[in-house]
Amino acid sequence: MSSHFWWYVARAGGIVAWALVLASCTWGLLHALRAFGRRPSPAWMLSTHRYLSALAIAFVAVHVLAILADDFVQFSLADVLVPMVSAWHPLAVAWGIVGMYVLVAVEVTSLMRARLSPKVWRGVHVLSYVLLALVTVHFLSAGTDAGDLLPTTSLVLIGVATVFGAAMLLTWRTAPKVRTPRVRTP
Amino acid sequence: MARRSLSMQGRLLAVGVSVAVGSALVGVMAAGDHAADASSTNTPSTNTPSTNTPSGATGDSSGTTATPNDSRGFPTGNSGVPAQPQTRTGGS
Numbered sequence: 001m002s003s004h005f006w007w008y009v010a011r012a013g014g015i016v017a018w019a020l021v022l023a024s025c026t027w028g029l030l031h032a033l034r035a036f037g038r039r040p041s042p043a044w045m046l047s048t049h050r051y052l053s054a055l056a057i058a059f060v061a062v063h064v065l066a067i068l069a070d071d072f073v074q075f076s077l078a079d080v081l082v083p084m085v086s087a088w089h090p091l092a093v094a095w096g097i098v099g100m101y102v103l104v105a106v107e108v109t110s111l112m113r114a115r116l117s118p119k120v121w122r123g124v125h126v127l128s129y130v131l132l133a134l135v136t137v138h139f140l141s142a143g144t145d146a147g148d149l150l151p152t153t154s155l156v157l158i159g160v161a162t163v164f165g166a167a168m169l170l171t172w173r174t175a176p177k178v179r180t181p182r183v184r185t186p
Numbered sequence: 187m188a189r190r191s192l193s194m195q196g197r198l199l200a201v202g203v204s205v206a207v208g209s210a211l212v213g214v215m216a217a218g219d220h221a222a223d224a225s226s227t228n229t230p231s232t233n234t235p236s237t238n239t240p241s242g243a244t245g246d247s248s249g250t251t252a253t254p255n256d257s258r259g260f261p262t263g264n265s266g267v268p269a270q271p272q273t274r275t276g277g278s
Contacts, residue, residue, distance in 0.1 A: 004219065005212075012211035016204050047191035055204055062208075 006070035013066055014096075017059035018139050021103065022158060024052035025132050029165045053107055060100055092142035099134035102127050132162055 030036065031045040067075050079086040083094035109116060109124040136159055192200075 004216070008212040008215040009208075011215060012208040015211055016208045019207070020204065041190065043190045044192060048196070051192050051197060051200060055200060059204065059208070 004070075004072050006066045007072040010063055010066035010070055013059050013062035014139070017056050017063050018135050020052055020056035020059055021132055021135055022162075024049055024056055025128050025162065026165075027052055028128065029162075033165075050110065053103075053110070057103060057107055060103060064100070089142055092138065095134050096138035096142060099131050099138055102131040102134065106131065129162060133159065 027045065027049040031042060031049055034042065036045070064080050067073070067080055068077065073088070075086065075088075079093070081097065083097045084090045086093040105124055106128050109121055113121050
């Protein structure tokens with residue numbers, strides 16, 4: 001086994017977790033917009049959205065635990081749990097730590113949705129877009145695999161698409177509903 | 187009839203794809219570093235090594251020093267040793 005095995009696992013786990021967060025946000029947006037109509041069913045879309053979120057948390061756990069297990073970069077428990085404590089690029093690491101907490105908050109409030117008011121749940125859930133921005137900034141600033149131009153460009157395009165999608169959702173939600181009056185036949 | 191929730195096959199597929207992509211990334215990273223180590227050992231260095239003390243960050247199989255580290259053991263990648271792959275500069 002390579003001496004840097006856990007270092008590779010940490011990086012790969014982080015990339016997969018980021019992709020899963022992106023997929024979950026996209027899936028949730030498509031679900032909220034009812035983009036596919038009734039097929040697949042909204043219940044299936046919601047179930048898939050939730051499962052992608054759970055997978056994202058699992059891979060964040062892999063990312064963090066592998067960083068702790070690795071001895072190539074020496075991170076302590078406080079370095080990966082407390083923002084700005086890490087000596088290595090503290091701000092870049094802090095984006096990821098805050099993103100991790102936001103992800104957990106979104107997941108926990110979703111699991112407790114039945115016990116929460118819709119307003120509270122929605123307020124926390126909208127933070128998903130902030131979460132995606134945070135982890136993308138973390139990926140670009142702390143990640144060592146985003147140095148090429150193509151991935152950077154792709155990430156910026158994804159960010160723009162997400163903001164556009166969120167704006168579209170907001171517009172769609174707040175738009176006044178227009179009902180066509182029924183014409184009664186005499 | 188419309189599906190009400192994600193099937194077990196779908197769940198297993200999602201886990202499988204995620205793990206497969208992660209494993210492939212690990213393989214690509216290891217292969218890239220291995221190739222970089224091989225090329226760096228073949229390139230003679232004219233610079234003097236950094237005064238930083240390496241802390242266990244040695245090459246995979248060549249036994250050469252991969253990247254000098256700072257006081258906390260993070261690879262700094264800014265010394266006079268042969269160029270190292272960017273993936274050795276730390277981070278997550």
